[in-house]
Amino acid sequence: xxxxxxxxxxxNAEIADRLTSxxxxxxxxxxxxxxxxxxxxxxxxxxxxxxxxxxLVRRDVDLTEYSRIGKGISNxxxxxxxxxxxxxxxxxxxxxxxxxxxxNEYPRLDPKRVLRIYKKLKISSIEALKEKLETGEIARxxxxxxxxxxxxxxxxxxxxxxxxAEDVVSAVEEYLLNRCGVSRAEATGDYRxxxxxxxxxxxxxxxxxxxxxxxKLERYGxxxxxxxxxxxxxxxxxxxxxKLTVEAAxxxxxxxxxxxxxxxxxxxxxxxxxxxxxxxxxxxxxxxxDETAAYTKLGLSFIEPELREGRDEVELAARSxxxxxxxxxxxxxxxxxxxxxxxxxxxxxxxxxxAREKGYEYLGISDxxxxxxxxxxxxxxxxxxxxxxxxxxNQKISGIRILKSAxxxxxxxxxxxxxxxxxxxxxxTVCSIHSRFALGKxxxxxxxxxxxxNRYFTILGHPTGRLLLKRPGYEIDMQRVIEHARxxxxxxxxxxxxxxxxxxxxxxxxxxxxxxxxxxxxxAHSIRELDYINWGIDQARxxxxxxxxxxxxxxxxxxxxxxxR
DNA sequence: GCCGTTTTCGGCCCGACTGTTTTCAGTCG
Numbered sequence: 001x002x003x004x005x006x007x008x009x010x011x012n013a014e015i016a017d018r019l020t021s022x023x024x025x026x027x028x029x030x031x032x033x034x035x036x037x038x039x040x041x042x043x044x045x046x047x048x049x050x051x052x053x054x055x056l057v058r059r060d061v062d063l064t065e066y067s068r069i070g071k072g073i074s075n076x077x078x079x080x081x082x083x084x085x086x087x088x089x090x091x092x093x094x095x096x097x098x099x100x101x102x103x104n105e106y107p108r109l110d111p112k113r114v115l116r117i118y119k120k121l122k123i124s125s126i127e128a129l130k131e132k133l134e135t136g137e138i139a140r141x142x143x144x145x146x147x148x149x150x151x152x153x154x155x156x157x158x159x160x161x162x163x164x165a166e167d168v169v170s171a172v173e174e175y176l177l178n179r180c181g182v183s184r185a186e187a188t189g190d191y192r193x194x195x196x197x198x199x200x201x202x203x204x205x206x207x208x209x210x211x212x213x214x215x216k217l218e219r220y221g222x223x224x225x226x227x228x229x230x231x232x233x234x235x236x237x238x239x240x241x242x243k244l245t246v247e248a249a250x251x252x253x254x255x256x257x258x259x260x261x262x263x264x265x266x267x268x269x270x271x272x273x274x275x276x277x278x279x280x281x282x283x284x285x286x287x288x289x290d291e292t293a294a295y296t297k298l299g300l301s302f303i304e305p306e307l308r309e310g311r312d313e314v315e316l317a318a319r320s321x322x323x324x325x326x327x328x329x330x331x332x333x334x335x336x337x338x339x340x341x342x343x344x345x346x347x348x349x350x351x352x353x354x355a356r357e358k359g360y361e362y363l364g365i366s367d368x369x370x371x372x373x374x375x376x377x378x379x380x381x382x383x384x385x386x387x388x389x390x391x392x393x394n395q396k397i398s399g400i401r402i403l404k405s406a407x408x409x410x411x412x413x414x415x416x417x418x419x420x421x422x423x424x425x426x427x428x429t430v431c432s433i434h435s436r437f438a439l440g441k442x443x444x445x446x447x448x449x450x451x452x453x454n455r456y457f458t459i460l461g462h463p464t465g466r467l468l469l470k471r472p473g474y475e476i477d478m479q480r481v482i483e484h485a486r487x488x489x490x491x492x493x494x495x496x497x498x499x500x501x502x503x504x505x506x507x508x509x510x511x512x513x514x515x516x517x518x519x520x521x522x523x524a525h526s527i528r529e530l531d532y533i534n535w536g537i538d539q540a541r542x543x544x545x546x547x548x549x550x551x552x553x554x555x556x557x558x559x560x561x562x563x564x565r
Numbered sequence: 566g567c568c569g570t571t572t573t574c575g576g577c578c579c580g581a582c583t584g585t586t587t588t589c590a591g592t593c594g
Contacts, residue, residue, distance in 0.1 A: 034577050038566035070567050142586070211570060343578090343594065368594075375594045407594095433592060435582080463567050466591095525594085 010081060011239035012053045016043040018080050020107035025092040028100065028111050039360060042073045044410065047240050048167060050175045057081040102126055108153035117150070130154060131318045135247075144472075152469075158199065158241045163535065164500030165191050166200035168242060172201060172220070176246075180216040182207045184254075191244075194538035196338060196468060196501045200243035204261050210248050217246065255288035256281045259295070267311020271298065274314055283413035293304045306541040323546045326520070329536055331548035332555060333362035334530060336430050336461065336493060336521035337409065341376040341386055342367035345526045348393065348402065354527030356400040360557050364403035365390065366430045367462075369417035371409045373402035380407070380418055380497075387425050401556060403427040407461055412436045413452025416457065423456035429562050430493065430521070432461030433474065441475040447485045448476060455565045459519050459551075460485065462495040462502045470499065478507055482514045489565045491551055496522045496536025497529075508543035516542075517562070519551040540556035 007440045023039035031057045046053055056063060057080070059224045063074040080086050081459065085505060093101050095259035100126065101120065103111045118124055120141060121132055129150065132138050160168070176185040182205045186192075189202035203387035209214050214234045218224055221239040226250040228235040232248040249257035260278050261270065261467035271278060276298040281288060284382030288294040292302045304325055307313040338344030339351055346354070348365055367386070368377040378386060386550065390402050407430045409417035416423065416431060423429060429450055439447065451457055463481070485492065492511050495502045500523070503511065506516055520540050522532040 017569070032566080035566045038576080041567085070566070072566055112590095113586095120586075146586085146592080338594095374579060374592095376579095432594095437593080438583090523594090 011258045012046050012221045013051050013081050014240070015077060015222075015238035016047040018086055019043040019046070019076065021085065021104050022076075022092070024107055024109070025089070025096065025100075025104055026110065028096070037415075038068070038070075038139065039517060042069045044075070047221075049218055050171050050179075052219060053077060054081050054222055064118075079436055080557075094509050098349065099124055099500075102512060106153055108173075110149065110153075112358060113146060114167050115185065117146065119321045126154070131379040134387065145465065148522055152180055152439055156241055157469070158243065159197050159469065160200055160242070160498060161537070162191070162194060162196050162488055162501075165201065165252070167348075168240075172203065175220060176213070176217075176389065180207070181209065181215045183285065184212060184260065188247075188258065192262045193264065194306050194542060195306055196504070197538065200245065202245040202247070204247050204249055204254070204257055206251060206254070213246065213248075217244070220244075239362050252287035252289060253282055255290040255292070255294040258291050262305050263308045264310055267303075268310035269311070269506070270314040274318070276300070283335050307544060323544050325541040326537060326545050326547045326550050326553060328534060330429060330553045331360070331533060332552070333360045333364070333403075333517045333539070333552050333559075334522060334524065334533070335364040335403070335428075335459065335552050336366045336406070337363060337497070337524040337530065338367050338407070339365055341365075341378055341382070342372075343525060345426060346391065348396070351527060351530075352400050352402050358530055360400060362391075362401045362403055364405040364428070366405040366407040368407045371551065372415045372434050377409070377417075380422055383418065383422055385426075405429060407432055407436055407485065410451040412439075412446060412447065414447040414453075416451060416454050416549075420454070420456060423454075426456070427560070428458035429456055430459045430461040431457050433465055437465060437474045439474065441477060444474050448481055452481075452484050452488045452490045457488070457490055458563050458565075459491045459493050461521075462494050462497075462500050462523070463492055463507070464502050464504075466500065466504075467501050468499050475504070478510065482516060484513050485511070485516050486514050489563075491519060491563070492518045493521045493535045494539055496520060496532040496534070496539075498535045499531060501535060501539050503539075503543075505539045505542035508540060508545065510541060512545055512549055517549055517551050518545065521552070 007332050015033060020043045023036045027036045057078050063069050063077055076086055084370040093104060101107050101112050102110050117138060121137060123132065132149055138150060169191055169535055173185050176182040177430060184206040186204050188204050190198050191201060215231055216235055218226055223239055225237040226238055234246050236244045238244055247261055256278055281294055281297060295302050301319050301320045301322060303313050334355055337351055339346065339348045352363050370377045370379050387404050390404050394402055404427045406426060410431050410433050411417055464476065465474035491504055494508055511518055520533060520536040522530055524532060525532045551559060
């Protein structure tokens with residue numbers, strides 16, 4: 001009998017860290033920035049692989065088959081696996097100062113920035129850096145951006161945007177089904193509720209051999225740490241740092257287990273408080289193959305996963321008065337898309353064809369306004385030409401109407417970036433902030449309120465400017481802005497770009513409660529990005545929005561009537 | 566160093582504004 005191969009010594013993440021460290025040192029050496037980027041990207045590829053890279057190397061698999069790994073990096077990986085180290089990395093480390101070498105132990109830290117902190121705060125070690133981070137001195141003396149950089153690089157960040165979680169979930173799902181012999185696997189928890197930031201991944205599975213599944217999962221990504229395990233539940237730390245919980249359920253109790261694994265703590269507590277005990281269902285002899293059967297037994301109508309946050313959904317379900325949440329098929333058009341006129345990658349005609357392909361009735365072309373130079377903002381005289389061009393195009397094409405719009409910059413003083421006589425020729429506007437994020441809360445709020453006073457202001461684009469896990473967004477008094485929008489007949493956007501999702505579900509709910517309708521827009525810069533709509537729909541559903549509360553679920557004549565001021 | 570429906574070289578956004586780290590790097594889409 002053949003011997004079992006020895007367990008891999010290196011996890012994929014450990015190999016990826018070596019490549020990232022190399023990239024980091026190369027960047028301090030003023031090496032070709034594209035080469036630096038190549039190492040970083042290859043590291044990302046490896047970090048996301050379910051298969052053990054060490055195994056692949058030992059089995060002589062051609063690593064260049066994987067995207068972003070070519071001959072050079074493939075050889076570097078082989079060297080790391082077979083010799084345990086990377087000569088190029090070691091030699092670079094020996095050439096730099098001990099301080100930089102110490103910084104290099106943290107691949108995500110930018111040495112240049114750290115050295116600046118060292119100089120400013122008169123410190124020289126990671127230890128001291130951590131301490132200054134804790135006391136808040138870095139934020140005070142070097143700004144919040146710097147604080148954020150060090151924080152994310154030093155303290156291992158395990159949460160990720162929903163968009164990234166999608167990749168992890170599908171990789172784990174495939175691994176469970178194809179490598180672990182699981183007959184059924186469904187992602188649960190925050191991911192299933194479509195929460196925009198995912199701290200950990202969880203799955204419900206059906207299997208005849210749970211211990212075998214555990215054993216296989218311990219090899220995920222080369223090596224995964226088993227944190228805890230029981231008869232039907234196991235918790236892992238994947239080598240990438242993500243926590244993974246796997247729970248097994250029998251077919252006849254699947255519905256009950258799915259509710260228990262999906263609901264937020266608050267949702268489950270609300271169920272229990274209302275005397276609707278899931279545990280009784282789990283123990284009973286009755287079969288609950290799906291969630292509807294289980295909810296029915298609890299005296300509730302089916303509650304969509306996105307609503308299971310413990311707000312009012314249990315009460316509403318008991319009265320059968322849950323909202324009918326907006327669905328992809330309710331969307332009748334797109335109101336925020338770019339074209340080659342500014343920084344988009346497809347022409348107006350191509351975008352229109354893409355939107356028609358999606359079954360849309362209309363497409364609003366909202367290119368950037370003149371001030372936003374980096375995005376090739378449309379000069380005022382070219383806007384006039386674009387308006388005429390779209391008029392002609394609408395006569396020529398069929399099956400879709402192109403709406404004349406613009407993503408108009410809200411300037412620092414709250415004025416709009418085009419003169420009124422040009423704005424009045426547009427069907428509507430999306431008005432956004434793209435500069436001066438650092439204004440104080442009052443000033444920033446006043447800026448937006450003043451912009452809303454312009455009668456050609458229609459929709460506030462990406463209202464808080466946040467980028468998930470990257471940038472907090474500017475500070476505004478949301479209640480005042482919502483109230484002003486209601487008074488002036490303005491609207492908000494849920495920007496579906498997966499690193500924005502702005503408005504948040506919470507703010508979208510506030511807006512809805514105030515009676516202010518919301519556009520679910522993609523901010524698409526290409527035909528493909530029109531599909532971002534699904535991320536925005538997820539958030540709208542979390543906000544409890546029904547189709548009737550979404551601007552672009554309306555037919556154009558109705559929409560036109562509503563947005564007219 | 567990677568990559569190719571412009572395929573073995575020459576690309577891989579980019580350009581003005583902001584403001585403190587202070588005269589250049591970070592930032593905005």
